[in-house]
Amino acid sequence: MKRFYRLTLSILVVTSIVFLQGCGTSEQEKTTSKTGYRTLEEIKESGTIKIGVFSDKKPFGYVDDKGEYQGYDVYFAKRIAKDLLGDESAVEFVSVEPANRVEYLESGKVDIILANFTVTEERSEKVDFALPYMKVALGVVSKDGSITDVTQLEGQSLIVAKGTTAETYFQENYPEIELQKYDQYTEAFTALLDGRGVALSTDNTEVIAWAMENQGFGVGIESIGNIDTIAPAVQKGNTELLDWLNEEIKTLGNEEFFHKAYDETLLPVYGDAVDKENLVVESGEVK
Template identity: 45%
Template sequence: MTINWKKIIKAAVAVASVAALTLSAVNFKPATANADSNSSSVSAIKKRGVLRVATFGDLPPYGWVNKDGKRVGYDVALARRMAKDMGVKVKFIQVNANNRVDTLNSNKADIVLANFTETPERKNVVDWAKPYMKVSVGVVSPKNKKITKLSQLNGKQLIVTKGTTAENYFTSKQKSVSLLKFDSKTQQFNALKNGRGAALADDNSYLYAWVKRNPKYTVGIKSVGPHQYIAPAVKKGNKSLLNWTNSEITKLNKQSFFTDDYNKELKPYFGSEVKPSDIVLKQGN
């Protein structure tokens, strides 16, 4: 019996080609979300009946659990309103500052409303909707050892939370300052109270609230670096939810929702020292 090697080789090549095409089709995974098929598109959320929102659980007055076990706060109120307007229920996914992006990318949440500051670096890993707040990095310290200028921090420990704008700013712009980093807001504020650092840096918008409840401390440096903006974030490429959220922010601005939300959730914590215009963006921004 004569073996036709040419036919065998030709057949083997054909089989290998089909296998390669099949494997490439199976292994190809888009790096970004497909707006119509991903689990966080508007159609998928409506079908599921639940909007999954990543929020803080320990950051008054933005997102925390009160004494009655209820989630409350400025970002929480926004999340509930968005879910209502979408016609679905809301489910809160508790996050820390350093796992907000991972929570989106692992599809545990559809959107982040966790005092999330826009930065060029974060723009590479999430899509930002229209902002609804403006903030700056501030520095809080004990009144009896008040820090009023950055030069006073040289050679001292400055407390920050990992993954925050404050950490990024001092790491890149103030390299002479030694940073003591923590995973959560609760941990960082406890460290300040325990004297583990000379001061603490974070968004001034909630440092104002914290010192009102802790009168032995003061925001000695109210603003470091440029003004920045707080905005909702969705998974990169999720155009469906991004477009819906942009329209929702525009609508809520026109209805003065954010001013009302400020008066209800933030004003009791900030007092008269902070004005709504210091935090809330004007309509059209």
């Protein structure tokens, strides 16, 4: 009787293991088969859209003294939420850093990236970009604007943020320039203030804004490299959301929304220092 009990128990254990392994495989296949992104319908059903923005890149994406997200990209994000979900407060802002923007899309942590995302061929292999809404080049800010030519950076330490076009540009075109890299923009600009590098490079729109708020610094190189475009991005293959975004950008272009966004968020910062027409892409196509 005892032998029969042990045999029955053994059979039950083996059967249970096989059953659980089968269930595990089924769940794994089920997980693998998922797209990894939320569809347009799923976003609508949830009532919230997750948009990645910067929290430390004033005036495009930053958190103010009250803990509220502000800036040009934030202004755009709220309009997306309003047009898609009927309420501009239906957006969940997710703070991102330059180097993790692609990862946040690939992992589904955000539905859209609006963090000053410059369109590049390398990034286009990993994410899908919508139509552009802004143009930008690189700039270089230094003490008193003393760095006016790239050759002055040879043998010096140039500060950049990881995962940015500035990092890529100088690595590919000026390998002799030492790059001092930081994860966050706040860390990078603090390093410049502390004198840990002779200059800092990022989007020219940002270095101009920063120099205007920090006495003793100037943008000696206002434009370097190509004139690139900035666009929203979605996870690779999320065609439905991408198509909706493209139509949204076209519609907003027709009503000159991005000019209004500039006037509301950037004009108070730049004044006459930046020509709006050189920055705004209103029609969804590069002018």
